[in-house]
Amino acid sequence: MYETHYHRASSVEEAARLMRSAADGKYLAGGQTLIPTMKQRLASPSDVVDLRHVAALKGIAVSGRHVRIGAAATHYEVAGNAEIGRVCPALCDLASHIGDPAVRHMGTIGGSIANNDPAADYPAAMLALGATIVTDRRSVKAEDFFTGLFETALDDGEIITAVEFDAPEKAAYQKFRNPASRYAMTGVFVAKGGDGVRVAVTGAGEDGVFRARDMEAALAADFSPAALAGITVSADGLMSDIHASAEYRANLVKVMAKRAVAAAG
């Protein structure tokens, strides 16, 4: 690891100020990607601004079916939150299967979303749940937030403070893990809500998380695994690597979608 300066921010404003004064700063929101990357000497921020101790970023609030999760909520906290479990157990299930226990106790939902790893789980949930990403400057619909591989709508120095969504009627997430890394090689989050069905796919797209619109249409008419039988998933635009070709991923998208629908009940 190269030399870096560590700052522990105690407020969102202080964090933003520290970032502005850094030559080449990075926010630390759990560090489950950033720290290994720095240890590999593939990232060398001059300053690291730790957001994990900012009180305003913590906390989970569920009001009726409205869910607000502070950006610094760990995967472990989301997985075990009884109130989310009551209205949207699919999200708890997703969080409970991210990485391993050590990762889940350190990694945060804000960090995961800001990083937008194409194989991360949370972006699929945000997209399928129609979530709003709240920052220190504005609110952005998930639809507009995830813009490409490791790319988001966040501007320089902008901090995610929370995510919000209305819990769907039914939802489920199914992922097929990369055998080596155990990140999602294909993960599908299905949500059925008042405004229809959303199917979001992570781990498979060349441009990151995406919605499978033809599946959404089929499921809107008939929310059952059988409704997906006639859908053909094209390999075009899907990732191909040593673990999975685009064709294999196309197959997995369909299989995981059917299983997610079945799991959603």
Add this chain to the structure above:
Amino acid sequence: MGVEGIGARVARKEDKRFITGKGRYTDDMVVPGMKHAAFVRSPHAHAEITGIDTKKAEAMPGVIAVLTGAQMREDAIGSLICGWMIHSKDGSPMKMGEWRPLADRKVRYVGDAVAVVVAETRAEARDAAEAVEIGYRELPAVTDAVKALEPGAPQVHENAPGNMVFDWEIGDEAAVGAAFAKATHVTKMDIVNNRLVPNAMEPRAALGVYDAAEDHYTVWTTSQNPHVARLVMSAFYNVAPENKLRVIAPDVGGGFGSKIYIYPEEIVCLWASRRAGVPVKWVADRTESFLSDAHGRDHQTHAEMAFDSNNRITGFRIRTVANLGAYMSLFSSCVPTYLYATLLSGQYDIPAIHCNVKTVYTNTAPVDAYRGAGRPEATFLVERMMETAARELEVSPVELRRTNFIRSFPHQTPVILNYDAGDYDASLSAAMEAIDYDGFAARRAAARARGKLRGIGMSCYIEACGLAPSSAVGSLGAGVGLWESAEVRVNMVGTVEVLTGSHSHGQGHETTFAQLVGARFGLPIESVSVVHGDTDKVQMGMGTYGSRSGAVGMSAIVKALEKVEAKTKKIAAHLMEADEADIVIENGEVRVAGTDRKLGWAQVALAAYTAHNLPAGMEPGLKETAFYDPSNFTFPAGCHICEVEVDADTGVTEIVQFVASDDFGNIINPMIVEGQVHGGIAQGIGQALLEGARYDTESGQLVTASYMDYTMPRADDVPSFKVATTVTACPSNPLGIKGCGEAGAIGSPPAVINAITDAIGNNDLTMPATPQAVWRALQPRGSTKEVRHV
């Protein structure tokens, strides 16, 4: 069998320190003035070095020295060698390419060491390593062994035209030809044995210390065989004379073969400690381990097996191309030859075998022995052939194997080995019973009703452990003997120290060896200490690999014990005025048989050292040494049966049952043996389902250079194993031991693949059988495009 005796499940003495984090590994060693090394490695698979500029690195904070290959040549440090001479079938010797500890003219694989930085801290060394400026002229690279043999392929070494290291053969080609001419059925297969990265838990490390006052060198290093390291570093690398070099291999966290060899890094650390005048420590990070540890396997084979009308094998023809990587590692040449082709008879009575092996240089990490070393490659080939032949001949795989089993011993195979003992049907029957083979059809039907494809597959393996005798391996080209040595020191108060040339890096020798000694004299194992891994303490040794520590290492201890026992009896007979032949040693007492006369074990030990009253002419003391050279290999054998369920939608294979029935001969500690089998099977399942080192064919970059891309087996990838043993004692060593360290990794891969191919009804499946590979094998042919690689 007592609580601690031979055959007892004694908890491992060494585990307290390992489990509580008190192990002492090379990286735990700290000496005054110690500095840290970082290697500058080639980012290219193949390139000429056009210049090295160290000035900027030398000016970096904390830097003490930046050293290069030119300085190693100045100091006449030798090139790395392969210690086993193989001749091609035309009689020419193998073509050993020059392997400098620090490359100074050409780099030949990604990770090839070019320079070393010595600095105050590890971080400063790494920072400065990035500042060493090396000019490269890139050359085309080749990573695939078959492609490396094609005309026009990039040349890895100037002295090996066409990249051929040697073109070797064994067996009677004409006899095989005659058998095929009369065959009623021939089974043909192309089989790949996938390349593996050993992945010992502890990365390689070295701490070199030069004492200018004494002109003496010490190196702590992660070695499976410290005496061999000392020999090679003295005799070939010219680092230090043998009498002025101490090699210490302290606790070592796994080896699997990868720590047999002497690598550039330990030579460089030792040399740099003199050149830079400071103790130098290097510890590999995981990426360096992936890049530079010797890899395993990597065979491409075409095989044909001839059968007569009674389904008896009449001939076996094998053509193998083995990738040796960029340089010949220490024992690389014997792995695809004498550790591979000699096992191609398997458990079967095959009258004629001919095998041709071409070994090839490529721009990849060196390839050498990895758990099983040649025997997994042979077993995978033979057992895939048997399964395939059974399917083609439409007979049960059990019946085909039973038809062809060797049933009388000793049995001379057409490929050198003389099997001394075994009962293959017993292993097979025991395994079939343990897995309820007869109930499989019902289980398959039940699985089908659940939408799963269920399959069963077996592997009847044989291996050869404890390569021996030394005269035989010498005649086959080995540069060393393969004996072992031991010293048994009875202390003045009767406690015992056993100094062994074997080295434990996970095997539990401190327990097993103590059990052996304790049982012999009726002493508690707490009073027996095992010392290993230090050339200043242990007289000589050949180390631990090839499952030799039980069969060879413990036999050497037995020989020393026999001498101690004989002397003890002489002293006791003298003290008790009895006949030596009437003295028995048991339960910590030395007694005269049939009388109540006895002495405590400690009393006799003390008498040996006080020397107040010894038989006339006897030397004082009770300490004996022995060298043991076995008369033959040992031949562990057994049967593994694997039962799987495949999810056709995703191609995921679940191993639902795995049974191993092994014949390891006599067993000292069944718990440790079972642990060895469990670990071996886990590695075998890793090879079959998960692991595979992949180089980018264009750039020669190792694509699987971290755990993000190289799939190690995890606990939830393997089932609970059912393991059982049958016993035919090995006749060629005093304990009747055969060796158990590698059997799991040797026997299991074909059982897994035979089970999957049975489940999916398609025999065209290579390792690793990843979900994608299995899914593709399930698709109608031609319906999917070729897998695209990065």
